[in-house]
């Protein structure tokens with residue numbers, strides 16, 4: 179990734195409304211060449227709408243969208259992208275191999291079919307009709323179709339929904355290998371471990387705006403959260419109400435507390451339960467940071 183190079187895709191001050199609802203609110207977003215950018219945010223934050231505008235599926239009502247410096251609806255730009263949206267209407271009777279050949283034919287320098295199939299893990303599905311595949315298999319085929327044109331930019335809108343853990347990890351490996359080839363990727367996901375595993379940069383959206391952005395480490399650091407885990411009979415709901423406690427709950431019988439003031443919360447925990455044991459204290463992950471950032475946004479709204 180080279181931050182000094184012009185973005186491969188860009189939204190500048192884009193506002194998009196559906197009737198009275200503002201889905202994008204003066205949004206600025208830039209995707210740099212070769213980077214994996216994860217777009218995070220709660221349902222309705224505007225992630226899919228952003229992708230739709232970048233793809234030229236809708237014209238920005240105000241502001242500008244650029245794909246490779248040009249108009250997203252320009253066919254030359256579109257031949258450099260691969261797309262996997264949340265829903266795909268593909269002909270059910272076509273076989274996977276036929277779908278791949280057809281899609282690859284739209285691109286100037288596609289990958290060989292066997293290479294696309296291997297990357298997406300669909301080698302054993304090539305002769306099967308698309309409509310007869312399971313949901314997870316169909317997602318893998320959609321991924322193969324997205325990468326078969328050797329795109330310089332790949333849009334993946336919640337790509338691993340409906341996949342089992344093994345399929346998800348294989349897809350992650352394939353995404354890493356594409357990024358290794360220099361392909362930029364825009365990924366939306368609700369699986370925070372997915373962003374944590376893949377993203378060089380994370381943009382957190384809320385109500386059509388960018389709430390915050392940075393690397394996974396920067397976001398974690400920005401909210402400075404600590405996760406305390408221990409064996410204790412204290413009531414998690416009561417602990418959740420303590421000062422400085424962001425969240426408290428139970429996981430596998432353990433009390434788990436997230437806080438930005440670890441020392442004072444730890445002191446209070448140890449005072450409140452003298453039998454507390456098996457204490458673990460660690461820096462919070464992206465999930466806790468994300469919860470905290472969303473909470474701050476709600477409070478500010």
Ligand SMILES: Nc1ncnc2c1ncn2[C@@H]1O[C@H](COP(=O)(O)OP(=O)(O)OP(=O)(O)O)[C@@H](O)[C@H]1O
Pocket residue numbers: 196199200201219220221222223224225226227228
């Ligand atoms: N075609 C549409 N017509 C009317 N409202 C829409 C349409 N598409 C999206 N919206 C609304 O715009 C807002 C942003 O939706 P969008 O799908 O971009 O969010 P998202 O962040 O992708 O959400 P999710 O995580 O649920 O996929 C939401 O309030 C949604 O209800």
